[in-house]
Amino acid sequence: MERLQKVIAHAGVASRRKAEELIKQGKVTVNGKVVTELGLKVSSKDYIEVNGIKIEQEEPVYFLLYKPRGVISAVSDDKNRKTVLDFFPEINKRIYPVGRLDYDTSGLLLLTNDGGFANLLTHPKYEIDKTYIAKVKGIPSREDLKKLQKGVRLADGLTRPAKVKFLSGDRKKNSAIIEITIHEGRNRQVRRMFEQIGYPVMKLKRESFAFLTLHGLTAGEYRPLTPHEVKQLIALAKSGPSY
Incomplete structure (x- = not known):
């Protein structure tokens, strides 16, 4: 069972906010009856029309x-x-x-x-843990990585503490492989965090999500x-x- 406005939005008819407006305006029927109050829950078996046109409910994937x-x-x-x-x-x-x-x-x-x-x-x-493997230019010291663990200040504010693990370093190529786990979702966050401590990311891969x-x-x-x-x-x- 899902809220009616959510089902309408999922069907691609309108945004959830617009769907709520359509319901209030009496333009939505469920099984032939006009619905004007928000909060009604429907199932995939219910027959829903918006402005007289039947909507096709999608099964979630x-x-x-x-x-x-x-x-x-x-x-x-x-x-x-x-x-x-x-x-x-x-x-x-x-x-x-x-x-x-x-x-x-x-x-x-x-x-x-x-x-x-x-x-x-x-x-x-509700952000949950996301783990990345980063190849960075330079070889960060333990003190540098501790900055990431505590949080670094970016243009959009201080980052939350991260879990950081040094995996390997290559002095000839002047690069290192670092594992970092964050639970935020800012734009290009991991790259900006490493840039902030002076180690630009050369390659980045998200290894896990939760x-x-x-x-x-x-x-x-x-x-x-x-x-x-x-x-x-x-x-x-x-x-x-x-x-």
Whole structure:
């Protein structure tokens, strides 16, 4: 069971706010009866019309994509660059990415047509852990990495504490591999954090999102989430950050 305005929004008829206005204006019927009050919950078996036109309810779907580098985390691009939807040619439902990964960043990205699920996983109040592997220019000292652990000040404010692990360093190439876990979702955040302490990111990959990993996938491949995984993500997000 879902709220009526949410179902209308999922069907692509209007935004949720606009759907609420349509309901208040008496332009929505459920099983032949006009509905004017918000809060009614409906199922996939209910017959819903907006302005006399039946809406088609979509079953919610959830996917995990191994996004390659050089791909836009959007449903379209005005520069005709490849988008994440290009990897789902056989999916005829209106899916979109949950959050985003930068054009030059690879790794785990979720896609869905469930707006409530997407909002829950991206809302600042409910942000959950995301782990990245970064190849940086230079070899950070323990003191440098502690700055990331405590939080660094960026143009849009102080970052929350991060979990940071030094994996390896190459003095000949003057580079290092660092694992970092954050639970915020600011634009290009990991790259900006490393730039702030003087170690620009050369390559970045999101290895995990909460308990989900890229295991079994190669770049450009995807798989559906299991119902249990969806329930786990919702429960985890509602429980709040782990640190």
